[in-house]
Amino acid sequence: MVDKTILVMRLLILTILFFSAMNTILGMANSKNEDSPLYYLARAPKIHSEHPPVLILLHGVGSNEKDLFSFAEQLPDKFLVISARAPLVAARDSYAWYQVDISKGKPVFSEEQEERSKEIILQFINYLKSKYSFDEKEVYLVGFSQGAIMSYVVALTNPDKIKGIAAMSGRILEEVRPFVAANEKLEHLKIFISHGINDGVLPVHYAREARVFLQQQNLNPSYKEYPTGHTINNEMFHDLMNWLETK
Numbered sequence: 001m002v003d004k005t006i007l008v009m010r011l012l013i014l015t016i017l018f019f020s021a022m023n024t025i026l027g028m029a030n031s032k033n034e035d036s037p038l039y040y041l042a043r044a045p046k047i048h049s050e051h052p053p054v055l056i057l058l059h060g061v062g063s064n065e066k067d068l069f070s071f072a073e074q075l076p077d078k079f080l081v082i083s084a085r086a087p088l089v090a091a092r093d094s095y096a097w098y099q100v101d102i103s104k105g106k107p108v109f110s111e112e113q114e115e116r117s118k119e120i121i122l123q124f125i126n127y128l129k130s131k132y133s134f135d136e137k138e139v140y141l142v143g144f145s146q147g148a149i150m151s152y153v154v155a156l157t158n159p160d161k162i163k164g165i166a167a168m169s170g171r172i173l174e175e176v177r178p179f180v181a182a183n184e185k186l187e188h189l190k191i192f193i194s195h196g197i198n199d200g201v202l203p204v205h206y207a208r209e210a211r212v213f214l215q216q217q218n219l220n221p222s223y224k225e226y227p228t229g230h231t232i233n234n235e236m237f238h239d240l241m242n243w244l245e246t247k
Contacts, residue, residue, distance in 0.1 A: 035130075037123045039085040041069045042132075046077035053138035053163075053247065054128070057083040058121075058147030060169075061096040068144060071237065076244050080134050086146075087120055088113065097150050102201065111175055118153050125161060140190075140247065142166040142240070144232060145202065149173060152210070155189060156180045164190030164247060166240055169199055169230055171206035172213055183218050191221035192243040194236045196228035 045052040055075060057068040069083035086095040098113035129136060139162050143151035148170025155162040156172070159181050180186070191214060195207035204225060211223050224239050 036127050037120045038087060039065060040124075041065050041072070041083040043069075043072045043075075043081040045080050049078065051133060051135040052078055052080050053140065054080040054082060054132070054134040055140050055142055055244070056121075056125070056128075057081065058097070058141060058143035058150050059083070059086065059095070060143075060145030060147050061086075061100060062090055062094045064093050064095050068142070068147070074237075074241070076241070079140075079244070080132060082128060084121070084124060087117060097146050100146070107202075109173075114150075114153065114173070114176075117150060118157070121150060121154050122158060122161060138163050138247075140164045140166070140244070142168075143170060144168045145170060145230065152176070155191075156186065159185050159189055162189065164192075166192040166194070166243065167207075167210070168194045168232055168236065168240070169196060169202055169207075170210075171202055172210045177213065180217065186217050186219060189219060190247060191219060192224075192240065193221050194224045194226065194232075194239060196230060196233075196236075197225050198228060199230045201230040 057065075057072075059065060059067045065083045065085035067083075069081075072081045072083065075081055086097045088096045088098065090096045097117040098110045100107050100109040102108075125139060128134070141151035141155060141162060141164075143149070143165070145168070148165075148167035149172075151165040151167050152170060152172045153176050155165045157176065157179050193207055193211060195202075195204050197204045207223070207225070211221055214221050222243055224236070226233060226236050228236070
């Protein structure tokens with residue numbers, strides 16, 4: 001009979017080898033180097049390319065980088081996928097891009113924190129350029145809820161840094177609209193908007209207002225509504241995939 005200690009050691013070694021192999025295959029990282037503004041997870045593109053397009057996933061308030069990264073393996077093979085953790089700690093394993101209070105119906109938020117997070121995201125994109133090889137003209141932001149809001153903020157005020165965004169269950173902050181770039185600087189932006197008509201956190205009127213505002217900037221976003229709440233359902237994810245496949 002094999003000694004139980006030897007069996008345990010063999011299982012431990014196999015476990016270490018398995019996760020080491022998975023990290024190599026998926027190109028995953030969970031790091032915040034001294035010069036990196038944010039913790040993140042990464043999935044290498046499955047199709048070899050010297051300069052692949054990049055997707056940066058931005059989670060909602062109270063979540064973390066693991067949330068949207070849970071469907072990273074299903075995202076189009078051509079992309080380098082990065083899932084970032086928001087900088088503000090809300091609770092254990094819970095983070096936010098800025099503090100917000102929705103108890104009175106209309107969201108009240110910290111503009112200072114929102115602006116700071118925008119700058120951190122831009123710094124993070126610059127950091128990624130030093131870490132990975134990707135096409136700097138093919139940077140896409142995919143955000144849910146507060147992550148969608150930050151996607152709008154970054155893309156509309158710094159369109160030279162972003163090729164397109166997918167805003168799921170988000171809104172365009174009224175306070176940011178005066179700082180949106182000129183129409184001619186926005187014209188290249190590709191935008192996908194998805195929202196649940198039963199969303200009780202950020203009601204669907206925010207998405208409809210966003211579409212109208214973007215159309216006023218001579219943009220033509222892809223717009224979808226779904227019979228769901230504040231979530232990403234299968235149909236929404238399927239439409240997101242189809243949109244990304246065309247990019």
